Amino acid sequence: QVQLVESGGGLVQAGGSLRLSCVAAGGIRSINRMGWYRQVPGKQRELVAVITSGGSTNLDDSVKGRFTISRDSAKNRVYLQMNSLQPEDTAVYYCNALINLQPYWGQGTQVTVSS
Numbered sequence: 001q002v003q004l005v006e007s008g009g010g011l012v013q014a015g016g017s018l019r020l021s022c023v024a025a026g027g028i029r030s031i032n033r034m035g036w037y038r039q040v041p042g043k044q045r046e047l048v049a050v051i052t053s054g055g056s057t058n059l060d061d062s063v064k065g066r067f068t069i070s071r072d073s074a075k076n077r078v079y080l081q082m083n084s085l086q087p088e089d090t091a092v093y094y095c096n097a098l099i100n101l102q103p104y105w106g107q108g109t110q111v112t113v114s115s
Contacts, residue, residue, distance in 0.1 A: 009109030022095030038091035
């Protein structure tokens, strides 16, 4: 049973930093892209950052220069380093990965940025 488990969310003041981590486990034969999405109540889930198996990255314009996505393929992990956090970054952050050619989601981790 494939699972994605996130960690690293929390409460931080504006200007602070957090690092999110996501690990994939269970019956994995291949992992293609891995990424992070976020969602606030009443809005659609939106892409934050994605990284391919080859290491190419794509970040939403709103986080470019502040967030960095990376992965450790040997450990089936993806990370999101978030710097210069702002109140508008407050959301539930979800890990997403294409595993065995199927999309999977983590349970989400709350990130709250206070002003």
